[in-house]
Amino acid sequence: MFKKTQAHVLVYLLVALVALGLGFAGYKAFMAPKPLQLINTFPKLNPLAPFNAQNHRAESVTEKDFIGHWSIVFFGFTTCPDICPTTMMDMNQVQKGLDQKFQQDTQFVFISVDPERDTVEKLASYVPAFNPEFIGLTMDLKQTRAVTKNLGVAFMKTPSHDGNPDNYLVDHTARWFIVDPLGRRFALINPADALGKDLVQLVIDDYQNLRQQARLN
Known part of the structure; x- marks a missing residue:
């Protein structure tokens, strides 16, 4: 009888150990980082280049204003015929689709690559039309080039076919960038x-x- 009891206890212990092992393995699998499908992180986290811009409310903004927030940043221009408005609409849907805890500490920023035409007034009518919480920034050409180079954005003017020098387009990188709370x-x-x-x-x-x-992490 005693041997049978010992055998039963041993079986119960083995079952418990197996269950514990399976539970731990399941917990590890549940907690393991999920692979990212579209977002690619940078191996080296470079800080933003210094700049002094104005937002669409005519307020001064520097690279330090990115500290303390997660930011999703897109570069474009207000007279862009297709890519920019499409991207802004997509970003609006992303912002609205985020869990509230991520909405609260994520800012969406549109930075102009056409500072000659994109005045504060133009940004003020353009950016909030897509989402009133979005931020539009414009700065002088020298600073724009420094910031775009720092992030890995290319842009250049494309003359129009009508010969009017004011009707140019701007070819630019269509990627979005994520800036962390350390800027x-x-x-x-x-x-x-x-x-x-x-x-x-x-x-x-x-x-x-x-x-x-x-x-x-």
Whole structure:
């Protein structure tokens, strides 16, 4: 009888150990970082280049205003016929689709690559039309070039076919950039990598996974 009891206890212990092992493995799998589908983090986190800009409310903004917030940044220009308005609408949907805790500490920033035409007044009518919480920035050409070079953005004027020098377009990098609360270039989003998938949902899922991982590290 005693031997049978010992055998039963041993079986129960083995079952408990197996269950504990499976539970721990499941917990590790649940807590493991989820792979990002669209967002790519930078191996080196460079700080933003110093700048002095004006936002669409005519308030002074510097690189220090990025500290303390997560920021999703896009470079464009207000007379852009297609990519910029499409991107701004996508960013609006991303902002509205984020969990509230991420909405509260994430700012969406539009930086002009056409400072000659994009005045504060133009930004004031353009940026809030997509989302009243978005921030529009403009700075002089020299500073614009410094900031774009620092983040990895290219832009150049493309003359119009009508011969009017004021009707130029601006070719520019269409990627979005994520700046962390320490004011560093943290990650980029290349919309072209969505490859026909739901870009907005991919960005929402990836960004929230990224933020969750940043909290765990």
